[in-house]
Amino acid sequence: MAFGWIDEQAELRRRAGLVRTLRPRPADSPLLDLASNDYLGLARHPEVAEGAVRAARTWGAGATGSRLVTGTTELHAALERELAAFCGFEAALVFSSGYAANLAAVTALAPHGTLVVSDAGNHASLIDGCRLARGTTQVVAHADPEAVRKALATHDGPAVAVSDTVFSVDGDAAPLAALAAACREHGAGLVVDDAHGLGVLGEGGRGAPHAAGLAGADDVVATVTLSKSLGSQGGAVLGPARVVDHLVNAARTFIFDTGLAPAAAGSALAALTLLRREPQRAARAREVAADLYARLTALGLEAVRPHAAVVAVRAPSPEGAVRWAADCRAAGLSVGCFRPPSVPDGISRLRLTARADLSGDQIERAVRVIGETRP
Numbered sequence: 001m002a003f004g005w006i007d008e009q010a011e012l013r014r015r016a017g018l019v020r021t022l023r024p025r026p027a028d029s030p031l032l033d034l035a036s037n038d039y040l041g042l043a044r045h046p047e048v049a050e051g052a053v054r055a056a057r058t059w060g061a062g063a064t065g066s067r068l069v070t071g072t073t074e075l076h077a078a079l080e081r082e083l084a085a086f087c088g089f090e091a092a093l094v095f096s097s098g099y100a101a102n103l104a105a106v107t108a109l110a111p112h113g114t115l116v117v118s119d120a121g122n123h124a125s126l127i128d129g130c131r132l133a134r135g136t137t138q139v140v141a142h143a144d145p146e147a148v149r150k151a152l153a154t155h156d157g158p159a160v161a162v163s164d165t166v167f168s169v170d171g172d173a174a175p176l177a178a179l180a181a182a183c184r185e186h187g188a189g190l191v192v193d194d195a196h197g198l199g200v201l202g203e204g205g206r207g208a209p210h211a212a213g214l215a216g217a218d219d220v221v222a223t224v225t226l227s228k229s230l231g232s233q234g235g236a237v238l239g240p241a242r243v244v245d246h247l248v249n250a251a252r253t254f255i256f257d258t259g260l261a262p263a264a265a266g267s268a269l270a271a272l273t274l275l276r277r278e279p280q281r282a283a284r285a286r287e288v289a290a291d292l293y294a295r296l297t298a299l300g301l302e303a304v305r306p307h308a309a310v311v312a313v314r315a316p317s318p319e320g321a322v323r324w325a326a327d328c329r330a331a332g333l334s335v336g337c338f339r340p341p342s343v344p345d346g347i348s349r350l351r352l353t354a355r356a357d358l359s360g361d362q363i364e365r366a367v368r369v370i371g372e373t374r375p
């Protein structure tokens with residue numbers, strides 16, 4: 001039977017208790033949300049939602065074509081100018097998702113003959129970028145600039161190192177300054193994915209490259225998503241203008257993809273405007289993360305010290321993590337759950353997001369539920 005092997009895989013997943021299902025979220029969910037990536041609480045902010053409505057009314061519901069044909073509006077250009085200015089880069093290019101932005105950055109900057117040095121903890125979209133790139137990838141130990149230096153030393157020719165700035169599973173940080181130093185020693189480029197840094201790290205949320213003094217450097221490229229702190233949807237690559245021009249001409253996920261929907265561009269731009277006006281939101285998200293971490297570890301739970309707004313709590317097993325998240329849910333708390341195959345064996349986690357708009361009472365309630373339901 002066609003696709004017969006699918007049933008065998010499904011049966012294995014069922015037996016292991018690891019079936020994934022989609023659960024539609026009601027508009028007025030009663031659950032306390034520590035699962036979404038809405039770090040600054042902007043996805044439902046009236047000004048951000050209004051940015052989407054205004055954009056859709058002016059420019060239409062969809063972009064109507066690829067960016068190089070009809071899919072670039074003045075709104076896309078304005079968003080690109082503002083993203084670059086806010087994060088401190090020369091230029092920016094917007095994509096329909098952060099995933100597409102990462103595929104673009106890695107594939108277009110690592111043609112045949114290029115060595116790509118990739119952190120073992122990188123996000124799936126960077127990994128897929130490496131898989132699609134014509135260059136050769138070498139995966140190196142997690143957050144280890146010395147391993148990057150050694151890998152670069154083995155190669156004669158163009159090279160690029162790629163790393164998340166904040167790793168999506170554990171919320172730990174990449175040693176950006178040391179990575180940049182290793183790259184510079186070897187004349188290599190550095191591509192960093194700041195999906196979890198934008199809006200949370202750096203002055204007023206300008207991101208991890210800005211905080212590390214790397215924004216605007218001619219050998220550093222950053223990718224971001226518009227779908228986390230900015231509460232919208234889409235992604236972008238930030239870097240020197242010559243890199244952005246190159247992506248316009250060479251990145252397949254830019255050239256062959258329909259442009260970002262105007263509503264998404266409009267709400268992202270509104271979110272950036274708000275973030276400039278209310279820079280304290282970034283620091284508050286970090287404060288909530290530190291508070292969550294302190295309270296959870298005080299209960300004897302094992303958590304990873306957070307660097308941004310992601311707080312990872314160790315679970316005893318994949319099944320234990322799934323059950324723990326379900327028990328939290330039954331008690332009114334929505335938390336993320338990471339387990340194989342999303343993460344390697346032995347790394348199952350509850351993944352909590354520290355939203356800037358959580359109140360002290362909500363933080364207390366969340367910690368109580370997590371403690372009471374621990375496996």
Ligand code: PMP
Binds near residue numbers: 168196
């Ligand atoms: N990079 C990282 C580190 C992420 O966590 C994500 C989102 N899960 C992405 C890239 C992809 O971004 P988007 O959701 O906008 O496609």
